[in-house]
Amino acid sequence: xxxxxxxxxxxxxxxxxxxxxxxxxxxxxTPPGGWHDVMPAPVLAGCTEPxxxxxxxxxxxxxxxATRVNGADMPEHPxxxxxxxxxxxxxxxxxxxGGIIHDMRCDGTEDRGVHDVFEGDFTxxxxxxxxxxxxxxxxxxxxxxxxxxxxxxxxxxxxWGYIGHESTLERITETA
Numbered sequence: 001x002x003x004x005x006x007x008x009x010x011x012x013x014x015x016x017x018x019x020x021x022x023x024x025x026x027x028x029x030t031p032p033g034g035w036h037d038v039m040p041a042p043v044l045a046g047c048t049e050p051x052x053x054x055x056x057x058x059x060x061x062x063x064x065x066a067t068r069v070n071g072a073d074m075p076e077h078p079x080x081x082x083x084x085x086x087x088x089x090x091x092x093x094x095x096x097x098g099g100i101i102h103d104m105r106c107d108g109t110e111d112r113g114v115h116d117v118f119e120g121d122f123t124x125x126x127x128x129x130x131x132x133x134x135x136x137x138x139x140x141x142x143x144x145x146x147x148x149x150x151x152x153x154x155x156x157x158x159x160w161g162y163i164g165h166e167s168t169l170e171r172i173t174e175t176a
Contacts, residue, residue, distance in 0.1 A: 019048045019049070020049070021047065022092040027103045029103065030099070031101075036099060039085060040096060042094075043087055044088070044094060048089075051090070052091045052132070054135065055093075055132045056153050058153070059174075060174050061083060061085045062083065062084050062171055063170055064080050064082050064168070065168055068167075082098060083172070084096065084097030086151075091105050091107050091132075098119045099122060104130040104139075106132045107131065113127060113129045114128035115127055126142075127143075128140065135152065137152070138150050
């Protein structure tokens with residue numbers, strides 16, 4: 001669908017409905033070398049497509065307030081204090097944080113998963129299958145069997161399970 005801007009500045013689709021769907025917005029990628037200091041503008045800004053059934057509402061900007069490794073609190077862990085923004089529309093989810101932008105469809109396919117770079121060096125290419133399973137956002141890196149990264153809501157917090165640790169995040173803005 002092509003977009004146009006109406007005389008009053010509203011983004012319009014071909015049909016002129018005023019709706020902006022996830023498919024209308026190009027897939028975003030991490031810039032070469034990652035982004036630094038200032039988080040890039042939201043990717044899905046203005047998107048009006050509702051979340052798919054079964055998707056947890058993870059939208060917003062989140063800060064890590066606690067991290068545990070093997071069940072032990074690690075207040076000095078490098079993730080503590082880090083910030084990530086999560087945008088969602090339809091089955092699409094975009095995570096922006098730590099210098100990366102990972103834009104994906106949570107439909108369980110490799111083709112529409114993450115095709116970007118690893119946060120650790122901003123050069124190693126990664127492919128990750130994304131899905132929503134029982135109200136949890138699940139990421140499975142291709143070629144790394146048994147590895148999962150998860151995000152789920154627990155009360156007002158988000159729990160982020162990453163390789164080797166589990167972090168609790170507080171929402172610092174309601175929507176991205």
